[in-house]
Amino acid sequence: GEALAVSARVAPLGSRLVLLLVEDLTEARRIEAVRRDFVANVSHELKTPVGALSLLSEAVMDAADDPEAVARFAGRMQIEATRLTSLVQEIIDLSRVQNDDPLEDAEPVAVDELVAEAVDRCRHPANAKQITMATVDAPDLYVWGHRGQLAAALGNLVENAVNYSPAHTRVGIAGRKVNAPGGNMVEISVTDQGMGISPADRERIFERFYRVDPARSRATGGTGLGLSIVKHVAASHGGEVTVWSAEGQGSTFTLRLPEAAGAGQNQDAGHDQD
Numbered sequence: 001g002e003a004l005a006v007s008a009r010v011a012p013l014g015s016r017l018v019l020l021l022v023e024d025l026t027e028a029r030r031i032e033a034v035r036r037d038f039v040a041n042v043s044h045e046l047k048t049p050v051g052a053l054s055l056l057s058e059a060v061m062d063a064a065d066d067p068e069a070v071a072r073f074a075g076r077m078q079i080e081a082t083r084l085t086s087l088v089q090e091i092i093d094l095s096r097v098q099n100d101d102p103l104e105d106a107e108p109v110a111v112d113e114l115v116a117e118a119v120d121r122c123r124h125p126a127n128a129k130q131i132t133m134a135t136v137d138a139p140d141l142y143v144w145g146h147r148g149q150l151a152a153a154l155g156n157l158v159e160n161a162v163n164y165s166p167a168h169t170r171v172g173i174a175g176r177k178v179n180a181p182g183g184n185m186v187e188i189s190v191t192d193q194g195m196g197i198s199p200a201d202r203e204r205i206f207e208r209f210y211r212v213d214p215a216r217s218r219a220t221g222g223t224g225l226g227l228s229i230v231k232h233v234a235a236s237h238g239g240e241v242t243v244w245s246a247e248g249q250g251s252t253f254t255l256r257l258p259e260a261a262g263a264g265q266n267q268d269a270g271h272d273q274d
């Protein structure tokens with residue numbers, strides 16, 4: 001499966017048909033396995049924050065005349081609620097990725113719209129940590145693909161950048177066009193000033209359910225599925241996702257996708273199909 005996915009990724013866009021047909025099957029099977037694993041895990045994953053919220057709300061009632069304890073419990077309730085929100089978002093992402101054939105529903109998608117949606121999705125946690133989101137306008141940049149899936153992919157990268165960065169740092173998101181032999185590509189990069197990722201972990205973070213630090217990841221609502229979804233979306237669009245990182249300094253994730261040729265000249269193409 002992996003070899004096919006790789007060969008489909010590097011094949012020039014023009015001769016991808018046969019490979020895609022084969023890849024569709026293996027990828028469909030892979031994503032079905034992700035879904036099965038996820039359903040098996042999700043009941044447990046959902047029970048944890050729901051159970052904690054229930055206990056914590058009882059604790060709040062018992063501690064009504066101890067304001068300090070109430071504040072402490074409320075803080076923990078907020079963490080559990082964040083975790084629930086994040087789990088629900090991942091269920092939505094996974095169903096978007098699983099149910100639709102990306103190339104059947106492909107259209108020119110404005111990079112600026114994807115970036116705006118991803119920033120919006122992370123507004124809450126970013127504000128809470130006073131993380132600055134720095135974006136660069138790229139008005140004529142369009143990628144070719146499935147709008148919902150691309151939004152899920154970029155949303156996950158930006159969410160991770162915010163989750164794995166300390167307060168008062170900066171997350172930068174930028175898109176640019178790159179010339180490639182098989183056709184122009186677009187690179188959307190997400191750069192953070194966070195904890196970084198060790199070389200050994202860099203090899204594994206795109207595997208499903210892999211988390212560098214499960215305890216920390218749990219506190220931020222992580223399930224270890226996000227990057228496997230990003231990788232799947234990139235590959236099924238004929239692109240790829242790569243990571244650069246320096247431990248203690250930060251990381252850059254780059255999503256490389258086929259450009260929607262000519263969409264820049266014909267702006268309507270990007271907007272009519274909303």
Ligand code: ADP
Nearest residue numbers: 160161164205211212217222223224225226227
């Ligand atoms: P999770 O739901 O745990 O965030 P992901 O698949 O999105 O799962 O990421 C896998 C692991 O990769 C995370 O648990 C985290 O340890 C690491 N990781 C992902 N993005 C970053 C980042 N921007 N900086 C540091 N570590 C990261």
